[in-house]
Amino acid sequence: MSKLSRNAQPDSIRADSRTFFVTTKAVNGRSLLQSERMANLFIDVLRRYVAERRFKVNDFVVMPNHVHLLLTLDETISVEKAVQLIKGNFSYRVKKEFGFPGEVWQRGFSDFRINDRESFLKHREYIDNNPVKAGLADTPENYLYGSAYFRKNKKRSG
Secondary structure, X not given: OOXXXXXXXXXXXXXXXXXXXXXXXXXXXXXXXXXXXXXXXXXXXXXXXXXXXXXXXXXXXXXXXXXXXXXXXXXXXXXXXXXXXXXXXXXXXXXXXXXOOOOOEOOOOEEEEEOOHHHHHHHHHHHHHHHHHOOOOOOHHHOOOEHHHHXXXXXXXX
């Protein structure tokens, strides 16, 4: 099992507000997140932390064997802590609520610090198009487990 690379710069670990593109994978690249209930549980975990104002989830996509997140963190939380909370809470809940017996996540994660609007938009587009590129949807808005789908429905109801 390989450990994903980490790209956080020591001087940017704690700043007022930082945005990161984060990727983390299921253990051994297994498609543990492909079912509706697993994907929805992961989204619920994200919603909980957003509701608690622990951090902001700008964009996300839950793929069958990995997730991509665009997170904005304030000075009270590191990217390591935010990812630990997400992965840990999801693992706890999937074991408790679904009786899942094994490990869920590969150790570690990769992150990329977003420093400008252009980079933010580029990473948002990557997240949105990931399920299309993988053949899981014809458009980002039609993939139920990504932020593009939720943005589309929010516009319709708002």
